[in-house]
Structure formats: structure tokens, C-alpha cells
Amino acid sequence: MTVGAWFRHLFSARAVLDGVxxxxxxSDMERIVGRDRFxxxxxxxxxxxxxxxxxxxxxxxxxxxxxxxx
Numbered sequence: 001m002t003v004g005a006w007f008r009h010l011f012s013a014r015a016v017l018d019g020v021x022x023x024x025x026x027s028d029m030e031r032i033v034g035r036d037r038f039x040x041x042x043x044x045x046x047x048x049x050x051x052x053x054x055x056x057x058x059x060x061x062x063x064x065x066x067x068x069x070x
Contacts, residue, residue, distance in 0.1 A: 006032045007041060010058070019061040026054050 001009075006028075015022045029038050038056075042049055046062040059065055 001032055003033050003037065011045075011060075016058075016060040021057055021059050023055050023057050026051060026056050029056055 010016070010022060010024065013022050029035070033041075042058065045060075047058055047060055048065045049056050049058045050065065051057075
């Protein structure tokens with residue numbers, strides 16, 4: 001999969017269009033697009049993300065992210 005195809009697939013998900021969250025494997029993100037490019041794209045869109053247990057959760061809106069419990 002190309003970088004462009006991966007981003008198109010990620011950002012065309014129904015959850016993105018609804019402004020909620022999507023989850024992807026960190027290993028896929030690192031292998032296909034890399035952390036720097038991924039971070040740059042999220043910042044460009046005004047999105048936030050968290051990483052845990054090999055998964056990255058992207059919050060597809062500009063709202064603040066708060067931990068309920070950490």
C-alpha cells in the first residue's frame with residue numbers, strides 16, 4: 001500500500017466523516033507512512049491521537065482530549 005492510499009483509506013472511514021475516532025496498528029502506521037509524516041498530517045487536520053498497546057487512536061475532530069483515568 002502506498003502512503004497516499006493509506007491516508008485515503010484512513011481518512012475516508014465513516015468515523016472520520018462523523019468526527020469521532022479511528023484506530024490503526026502502530027506497526028502499519030510506522031511501516032507505511034512513518035511517525036513524522038503521520039504527525040504532520042494529523043496536525044494539518046487539527047486532529048489528536050493517543051498510542052497504547054500497539055494501537056493508535058485518532059480523534060477526528062479539534063476537541064481537546066482528556067484522560068478520565070490514567
